[in-house]
Amino acid sequence: MKAAVAHEFNTPLTIDDVEVPTIGDNEILVSIKASGVCHTDIHACHGDWPVKPNMPLIPGHEGVGVITEIGGNVNHLKKGDRVGIPFLYTACGYCDYCLEGKETLCPDCLYTGYHMNGGYADFCRADARYVVKIPDELGFIEAAPLFCAGVTTYKALKVSNTKPGDWVSCVGVGGLGHLAVQYAIAMGLNVVAVDTGEERKALSMKLGAKHFIDFKKDKPEERIRSLLGTGVHAAICTAVSKAGFDSAYASVRRGGTMVLVGLPPDDMPVPIFDTVINGITLVGSIVGTRRDLEECLDFAAMGKVKTDIQIRKLEEINQIFDELEKGEVTGRIVMDFES
Numbered sequence: 510m511k512a513a514v515a516h517e518f519n520t521p522l523t524i525d526d527v528e529v530p531t532i533g534d535n536e537i538l539v540s541i542k543a544s545g546v547c548h549t550d551i552h553a554c555h556g557d558w559p560v561k562p563n564m565p566l567i568p569g570h571e572g573v574g575v576i577t578e579i580g581g582n583v584n585h586l587k588k589g590d591r592v593g594i595p596f597l598y599t600a601c602g603y604c605d606y607c608l609e610g611k612e613t614l615c616p617d618c619l620y621t622g623y624h625m626n627g628g629y630a631d632f633c634r635a636d637a638r639y640v641v642k643i644p645d646e647l648g649f650i651e652a653a654p655l656f657c658a659g660v661t662t663y664k665a666l667k668v669s670n671t672k673p674g675d676w677v678s679c680v681g682v683g684g685l686g687h688l689a690v691q692y693a694i695a696m697g698l699n700v701v702a703v704d705t706g707e708e709r710k711a712l713s714m715k716l717g718a719k720h721f722i723d724f725k726k727d728k729p730e731e732r733i734r735s736l737l738g739t740g741v742h743a744a745i746c747t748a749v750s751k752a753g754f755d756s757a758y759a760s761v762r763r764g765g766t767m768v769l770v771g772l773p774p775d776d777m778p779v780p781i782f783d784t785v786i787n788g789i790t791l792v793g794s795i796v797g798t799r800r801d802l803e804e805c806l807d808f809a810a811m812g813k814v815k816t817d818i819q820i821r822k823l824e825e826i827n828q829i830f831d832e833l834e835k836g837e838v839t840g841r842i843v844m845d846f847e848s
Contacts, residue, residue, distance in 0.1 A: 512630035513826045516565045518556035521827045522629075527567075530626070530634035537586060537637045538578035539594060544628040545571025545653040546821075546829050546842040548684070549596070552772075553623050554830070562623045570596040570621040571656045572628020573649045574846075583637040591649070592640040593656040596796045598625045599636040612639075613795055629823060631846065641802045644810035654684075654816045654841040655806055657796065662689035662747070663805035664797035665768045666696060669743035670790060673697025676741045678733060679718070680757045681748035682709045684841045685770065687817055689745050690716045692805070695813040701741060703729045703756070708839065712817070724752075730759035740765055751775040758789070766790040820845050 510529045513522045532538050550568040552558055573593040576586060586592070600607050600615035607615050621627045626634070643652045662685050671677060675698055679689040682704040693700045694717045701720045702713035710721045720736055722729045733741060740762030746754055749771040758767050758780070767789060779791065797805065808814045817840025821829055825844075832838050 510631035512567045514565050515554040529632050532580050532634050534581040536580045537576050537635050539574045539633050540577045541572045541628050541846050542574040543649040543653045544569045544844045547657050551830050567626035567630050568622040569627035569629040571653045572633050573653045591643040594621050594635045595656045646810040650843050653843045658685050659805045660797035660802045663692045664801045665745050665770050665794040668792050668794050669768050670766045671743045678741045678744045680746040680753050682713050685747040691814040695808050729756045733760045747771045749773045763787045769793045816841050818843050
């Protein structure tokens with residue numbers, strides 16, 4: 510099969526002919542029809558994070574397709590089912606976190622396209638327990654980004670302690686942020702979008718944000734308090750800059766919630782005094798569970814969320830990575846394996 514392979518950290522991926530994976534009794538084989546591209550894939554290929562993947566590696570954790578093989582112990586899926594393989598490849602299933610429905614916190618979990626080969630390939634092996642079926646209303650291209658970007662932003666909103674009618678700021682209206690705006694509105698929240706440039710402003714307002722704040726023209730925290738008379742109930746920060754996080758924190762009202770999604774390289778000390786005095790809740794949110802993913806897919810299937818997608822080919826992967834690193838991608842890129 511054809512696959513994009515990272516052989517060493519910080520080197521271009523190569524398009525190789527590799528063996529089709531074999532599956533075990535609890536696994537399935539998926540013929541990949543589309544695969545989204547996420548900035549996390551770049552971090553994996555560069556070895557940026559403390560826990561590094563083993564090389565060689567086939568990246569990708571937004572792969573979707575059709576099941577072609579079923580393991581002997583798999584009875585809840587069948588050949589021909591349309592499924593996606595999310596970032597959470599597998600978890601132990603019996604620790605406190607798994608038993609509480611918090612499998613993304615399992616200390617023994619493994620990640621697709623990081624610990625295990627991912628979806629930048631014609632076929633991908635998956636743990637049958639952790640794939641999620643794609644609603645009939647969604648095509649493969651539309652579904653792919655939801656298996657990371659979609660569920661990540663949806664889960665961030667779920668843990669934000671907000672209710673319909675509350676105000677949230679979505680800091681960063683890029684690949685994740687433009688989905689956060691849509692999920693927030695679908696959940697009955699009022700949105701202040703924070704980014705820069707006329708293109709991001711037009712996108713934010715088109716998606717339904719009540720206000721757009723250009724951080725190069727205004728201090729978002731000051732502008733938010735001027736518009737609302739107080740801060741937001743929650744700030745969802747998908748930006749990857751220290752300045753973005755600091756501003757988002759400062760925009761939260763007393764008793765509000767700051768949800769951390771993006772992963773800036775900077776150290777960011779927490780203002781303990783202000784956090785205590787103002788009763789601020791800080792929440793780290795990583796992707797989502799299988800149930801979160803089903804829910805976020807349902808919103809899209811109902812037409813309430815639509816990803817801004819650029820369709821590309823697997824052979825363009827190094828160019829795609831370069832564009833992502835330069836910040837030239839507004840929405841999400843999906844590689845089409847059927848064209």
